[in-house]
Amino acid sequence: MTGHAEKWYFNHMKFNPFPWLLILASLGLSVWVRFHVIEPSEIGFFCDGGGQSLLCNIRGIIVQSFDHYGLGYFSLFLGILATLTRAGNVGLLAGMIGMAGLILYCWDYSALGFLLGALTLARAQFDEYRAQHRAGQQQA
Numbered sequence: 001m002t003g004h005a006e007k008w009y010f011n012h013m014k015f016n017p018f019p020w021l022l023i024l025a026s027l028g029l030s031v032w033v034r035f036h037v038i039e040p041s042e043i044g045f046f047c048d049g050g051g052q053s054l055l056c057n058i059r060g061i062i063v064q065s066f067d068h069y070g071l072g073y074f075s076l077f078l079g080i081l082a083t084l085t086r087a088g089n090v091g092l093l094a095g096m097i098g099m100a101g102l103i104l105y106c107w108d109y110s111a112l113g114f115l116l117g118a119l120t121l122a123r124a125q126f127d128e129y130r131a132q133h134r135a136g137q138q139q140a
Contacts, residue, residue: 015129019092019121026096030103038062038104062104071097072106075113083116088124091117 037043037059047056065071078094081087098114101107 016125019088019095019125022092023095023099023118026099027103030100033062034103066101066105069106069109071101071104072109072113075101075106075117076109077113079113079116079120082120086120086124086127088121088128091120091124093117095121 037055043055043059047053047059075094075098078090078097082091082094094113094117096117098110098112098117101110102114
């Protein structure tokens with residue numbers, strides 16, 4: 001694309017990166033939790049040895065969530081719900097939880113939930129763009 005066509009395309013392109021940045025933030029937070037809260041052996045020994053602190057309580061909840069595949073099941077449920085309702089917000093939530101599940105040991109169900117959520121979110125953004133584009137054409 002060159003010249004006028006390129007300028008028109010980019011001026012009329014309304015992409016909202018915020019939901020995708022939230023998914024990346026979920027990735028970053030999950031990586032931090034995995035390598036600074038779950039995997040350090042010192043924290044594990046302290047918490048398993050009867051240590052009672054807020055960190056141990058949070059760690060216990062997180063371990064239980066992936067011990068029983070809770071993140072994966074929840075992500076898959078939200079992904080299916082997002083696909084059936086075409087709700088972008090539910091797709092965003094499925095994508096965020098799916099991403100967390102991928103990092104926190106719930107690969108199989110989280111991968112499917114993430115994929116369904118991300119596809120639904122992308123479809124919702126495209127539908128919104130198309131509606132805005134059609135409204136702009138009707139006004140002209």
